[in-house]
Amino acid sequence: MVRSPAPPGPGADERSWSGQDGGARGPPPGRGALRRAIGLRGGAREDQGARDRVKIHEYQAKEILRKFGVAVPRGYLAVTPLEAEGAARQLGGGICAVKAQIHAGGRGKGGGVRLARSPDEARQHAEAMLGMMLKTSQTGPDGQQVRKVYLEEGCRIARELYLGMTLDRDVGRLAVMASVEGGVDIEEVAAQHPERILREWISPLTGLMPFQARRLAFGLGMQGDSVGAFVRFATGLYNAYVATDASLAEINPLVITVGGDVLALDAKMNFDDNALYRHPDIAAMRDPDEEDPKEAAAREYDLSYITLDGDIGCMVNGAGLAMATMDVIQLSGGAPANFLDVGGGADEEKVTAAFKIILSDPHVKAVLVNIFGGIMKCDVIANGIVAAAKQVGLSIPLVVRLEGTNVELGKDILAHSELAITPADDLGDAARKVVQAARAA
Amino acid sequence: MSILVDRNTRVLIQGITGSAGSFHGEQMLAYGTQVVAGVTPNRGGTRFQGTVPIFHTVSDAVRETGADAAAIFVPPPAAADAIIEAAEADIPLIVAITEGIPVLDMVRVRRFVESRPGSRLIGPNCPGVITPGQCKIGIMPGHVHRPGHVGVVSRSGTLTYEAVKQLTDLGLGQSTAVGIGGDPVHGTDFVDVLRAFEADPETEAVIMIGEIGGGEEERGAAFVRDHMTKPVVGFIAGRTAPPGKRMGHAGAVISGGAGTAAAKIAAMREAGITVVDGPHLLGRAMKDALGRRGKPKPLPVTTGKRPAPAPPPKKGAASRGASPPQRGGKATKKAAKGERE
Numbered sequence: 001m002v003r004s005p006a007p008p009g010p011g012a013d014e015r016s017w018s019g020q021d022g023g024a025r026g027p028p029p030g031r032g033a034l035r036r037a038i039g040l041r042g043g044a045r046e047d048q049g050a051r052d053r054v055k056i057h058e059y060q061a062k063e064i065l066r067k068f069g070v071a072v073p074r075g076y077l078a079v080t081p082l083e084a085e086g087a088a089r090q091l092g093g094g095i096c097a098v099k100a101q102i103h104a105g106g107r108g109k110g111g112g113v114r115l116a117r118s119p120d121e122a123r124q125h126a127e128a129m130l131g132m133m134l135k136t137s138q139t140g141p142d143g144q145q146v147r148k149v150y151l152e153e154g155c156r157i158a159r160e161l162y163l164g165m166t167l168d169r170d171v172g173r174l175a176v177m178a179s180v181e182g183g184v185d186i187e188e189v190a191a192q193h194p195e196r197i198l199r200e201w202i203s204p205l206t207g208l209m210p211f212q213a214r215r216l217a218f219g220l221g222m223q224g225d226s227v228g229a230f231v232r233f234a235t236g237l238y239n240a241y242v243a244t245d246a247s248l249a250e251i252n253p254l255v256i257t258v259g260g261d262v263l264a265l266d267a268k269m270n271f272d273d274n275a276l277y278r279h280p281d282i283a284a285m286r287d288p289d290e291e292d293p294k295e296a297a298a299r300e301y302d303l304s305y306i307t308l309d310g311d312i313g314c315m316v317n318g319a320g321l322a323m324a325t326m327d328v329i330q331l332s333g334g335a336p337a338n339f340l341d342v343g344g345g346a347d348e349e350k351v352t353a354a355f356k357i358i359l360s361d362p363h364v365k366a367v368l369v370n371i372f373g374g375i376m377k378c379d380v381i382a383n384g385i386v387a388a389a390k391q392v393g394l395s396i397p398l399v400v401r402l403e404g405t406n407v408e409l410g411k412d413i414l415a416h417s418e419l420a421i422t423p424a425d426d427l428g429d430a431a432r433k434v435v436q437a438a439r440a441a
Numbered sequence: 442m443s444i445l446v447d448r449n450t451r452v453l454i455q456g457i458t459g460s461a462g463s464f465h466g467e468q469m470l471a472y473g474t475q476v477v478a479g480v481t482p483n484r485g486g487t488r489f490q491g492t493v494p495i496f497h498t499v500s501d502a503v504r505e506t507g508a509d510a511a512a513i514f515v516p517p518p519a520a521a522d523a524i525i526e527a528a529e530a531d532i533p534l535i536v537a538i539t540e541g542i543p544v545l546d547m548v549r550v551r552r553f554v555e556s557r558p559g560s561r562l563i564g565p566n567c568p569g570v571i572t573p574g575q576c577k578i579g580i581m582p583g584h585v586h587r588p589g590h591v592g593v594v595s596r597s598g599t600l601t602y603e604a605v606k607q608l609t610d611l612g613l614g615q616s617t618a619v620g621i622g623g624d625p626v627h628g629t630d631f632v633d634v635l636r637a638f639e640a641d642p643e644t645e646a647v648i649m650i651g652e653i654g655g656g657e658e659e660r661g662a663a664f665v666r667d668h669m670t671k672p673v674v675g676f677i678a679g680r681t682a683p684p685g686k687r688m689g690h691a692g693a694v695i696s697g698g699a700g701t702a703a704a705k706i707a708a709m710r711e712a713g714i715t716v717v718d719g720p721h722l723l724g725r726a727m728k729d730a731l732g733r734r735g736k737p738k739p740l741p742v743t744t745g746k747r748p749a750p751a752p753p754p755k756k757g758a759a760s761r762g763a764s765p766p767q768r769g770g771k772a773t774k775k776a777a778k779g780e781r782e
Contacts, residue, residue: 169625275543323678349554374582
């Protein structure tokens with residue numbers, strides 16, 4: 001059920017609330033998977049690497065942060081308007097914020113964050129939000145359905161700041177970033193006013209040191225009790241990050257209240273999926289409603305898959321080769337429908353699963369399989385492709401480019417398969433052929 | 442000659458009794474690599490394939506066999522421990538093949554390895570290192586390689602194999618091929634390997650294969666511009682990957698806008714590197730680059746057979762067996778890191 005968001009009402013604190021969540025939030029779904037793809041390939045456990053990065057909701061991130069002593073406003077989750085009204089009463093019945101819980105940023109601008117002055121109003125806002133397709137700059141054109149809202153007590157905001165923590169891969173250490181430009185898109189700040197972003201790098205030997213947090217606090221223009229509050233806040237954030245194997249923690253905005261308190265008004269955390277085995281509690285926070293079903297299905301088979309918007313399905317072994325295949329398809333005038341790394345194994349079971357996932361995308365008009373057979377020989381791979389194509393009843397053009405060990409045997413198997421497989425010699429040839437096939441389809 | 446590994450390299454395999462370790466251990470032996478020891482806790486005193494002695498600990502294995510390189514096939518939860526154990530034993534070359542090590546584990550590992558100037562880490566999540574016909578440490582298909590004079594360095598496994606296969610098919614052998622791995626936090630980087638190739642008299646040209654993300658290719662390009670005399674041919678994967686699906690917002694901020702394919706390609710071209718549009722063009726571009734440069738040296742006849750084993754070095758002297766470029770590489774590793782911090 002699609003409802004248009006109500007225009008924001010007037011109110012003293014409206015500006016502060018609407019200022020939060022201004023686009024500096026999470027990525028569109030799937031970004032983690034590509035980062036995964038970019039980051040990982042070809043190891044000894046090639047079948048173990050193709051999982052998405054884990055994202056959670058704001059209310060869950062705040063739950064974690066609270067445990068580590070990070071100051072967050074009081075809040076309750078609601079899945080019905082009536083629950084929202086009750087939550088608003090629990091918060092004291094005064095001003096509170098009603099915030100849509102989806103895995104995308106820019107909610108404020110899309111009508112996903114609204115201020116309520118009474119429990120009654122909180123219920124109305126929740127009624128409008130629950131079930132709506134919330135469109136933000138990060139959700140894609142259809143938007144994301146709102147299934148939960150989070151109600152949070154209001155506060156009197158003096159300043160809005162930014163605090164973020166992530167890996168700086170160039171030095172192999174965690175970095176903390178802080179800026180006086182809170183509540184806005186931090187990437188824009190970085191591009192236009194890089195001097196307004198303060199950075200501290202953390203040695204794993206010492207962790208975040210109080211002097212580093214103080215340096216940030218003074219750099220942000222804090223004074224008095226706020227400095228100590230900020231040090232406790234940043235230390236708690238660092239402790240939470242390390243204890244949960246996070247990959248990103250972003251507090252935007254971090255607010256200083258009129259009373260001098262330091263509070264996380266919004267919170268975003270992502271986690272390193274490689275470390276999930278030691279954090280079952282975080283694995284359980286995964287929300288299947290927020291994930292692309294094809295990407296979730298791929299994860300079941302340890303395939304690394306990302307939906308793109310073209311019409312040429314791709315199946316490749318190795319993330320680097322998979323990206324290169326997308327590149328050459330585009331250079332040849334086509335558009336890939338997906339990124340898919342089947343890993344080093346590329347056996348019949350995986351290839352079958354990969355075909356099924358690719359073909360579940362109705363936009364796909366032709367498929368390109370590009371495999372380098374190294375330790376696993378091309379004839380084995382060719383047999384797998386033929387069996388898989390027969391099993392899924394492949395009816396659209398299939399271009400296969402095999403290279404590596406026993407490549408002639410492999411090509412022979414494809415040629416005698418009684419399937420309409422177009423063989424290709426190299427990646428350039430393969431891309432030309434599949435682009436042509438997609439155009440003709 | 443070659444870089445990092447040669448026929449005298451004495452390899453220890455950590456995790457040799459696991460499925461990946463035993464499969465690839467067998468392949469490495471078949472290629473002719475001197476696998477002198479294995480380490481699996483609680484399996485000490487037994488033998489792998491009836492020949493390779495297995496030890497409980499890395500320090501025991503080094504003391505008894507003089508191993509001077511470690512290949513790590515230990516599963517992710519124990520991999521950080523295994524790498525640090527190897528570095529603590531001062532093994533000069535540690536090749537971590539394991540994929541899926543938690544990033545924060547690698548942050549600590551990298552900090553520790555930086556404090557051990559006698560050890561170099563390659564990987565993790567990499568195909569390994571091979572000097573064709575002499576020594577293979579890793580999971581790459583050995584038989585597509587041929588001895589020769591082109592150095593290969595890459596962040597991607599299959600793209601390395603692609604490049605190597607094209608070179609071999611064109612009659613261009615390889616001095617050494619190094620997969621530096623795709624994880625965000627890893628050991629040896631492009632600059633380290635490029636410096637070693639530049640110093641290696643047998644390497645005449647280099648193929649450099651990068652990917653989007655991070656700033657390593659840009660630093661490699663700056664090294665090529667300022668210090669390399671040998672031709673370099675390159676490729677960057679991911680130039681058409683949709684922006685925004687690239688890396689975290691905070692990550693993009695940290696790298697200061699670096700990391701796009703366009704920025705990398707521009708930096709590489711500016712450094713005089715020939716950058717091709719697809720991986721299928723790498724071999725041909727290298728042939729052209731060498732042709733412009735003059736006639737390449739005749740290639741040695743390839744055998745791929747196991748070389749005569751070198752006599753075991755004196756106990757405790759293993760780490761001295763490193764070849765000069767490797768030592769040079771190590772000294773410059775510190776310098777390169779210093780530039781960054």
